[in-house]
Amino acid sequence: MKKKERHHLLRQLVQQETIQKQEDFVEILLNRGIDITQATISRDIKEMQLIKVPSQSGGYHYSLPPEMNFNISKKISRLMKDAFVSIDTQKEFVIIKTLPGNAFALGTLIETANYEEMFGCISGDNSVLIICRSEDQAEIFQRRMISFV
Amino acid sequence: MKKKERHHLLRQLVQQETIQKQEDFVEILLNRGIDITQATISRDIKEMQLIKVPSQSGGYHYSLPPEMNFNISKKISRLMKDAFVSIDTQKEFVIIKTLPGNAFALGTLIETANYEEMFGCISGDNSVLIICRSEDQAEIFQRRMISFV
DNA sequence: GCTGAATAAAAATTCAAT
């Protein structure tokens, strides 16, 4: 496996899984039959400018470079401005209504952004349902979304 | 000195100086007569969610949390959309013209954002002069600014 | 150039004290 491919994979992993330390990368890659050491991951992280973020939930996790996240946020912001209809919470759930045909795109972006307070996210044609980690977190998430509009 | 004050100070420092490691914080605080250990800085960083960013220039430096930077970027974006007139480069210099009275605010924001490629920044009434680290970096900075508009 | 093994360096945590 070439370095470029690995970087690509790391980029995916960091969005899908919660990577708390470099050894997590090593293990996941090992499970996939890719044999690589922490030293290499450290170098990859430096090159890709991944960052280790102290998370609200107490631990740490690796994340995409701030710039990239900024770009994702910009996209969300644009889409929210264009297609947002309404938002509401109930318990730990948040539902965002959009103009028809826009929810899926929004859901994908939200998943990519991988917000702390989010547990899961599914989207249909004109609504995105976000399941948060708690009732409080749902509030926080709602505020976050509103701030985009 | 209370923890809150220290956090406030760290927030300033991280924007003004280039902090490469936690010991840098310790030293700077010591110079100011504040006696604190790396352990405490580590805890502060966790609470404040400061991140260690692999910088383009090869090293690492601590930075404000992505969200905060995002907010700054949003402000810059808004101001650029409102008050931007023109931008040009010459050697390692970039000059941004704004509507009268807006340059100072823009300059302040740009300084806060503390971009890699920037060496220094001064602003008057309707123009901001940014001195970059090289001719190439000036190009990069120019593109960055244009992308806000 | 890229990598792993070993090591150094840096950062996080534990533990005890306040």
Place this chain on the structure above:
DNA sequence: ATTGAATTTTTATTCAGC
């Protein structure tokens, strides 16, 4: 609740091999 000293854990780098 906050901290420093000591320690552990994690991360970065060096060095040798390819």
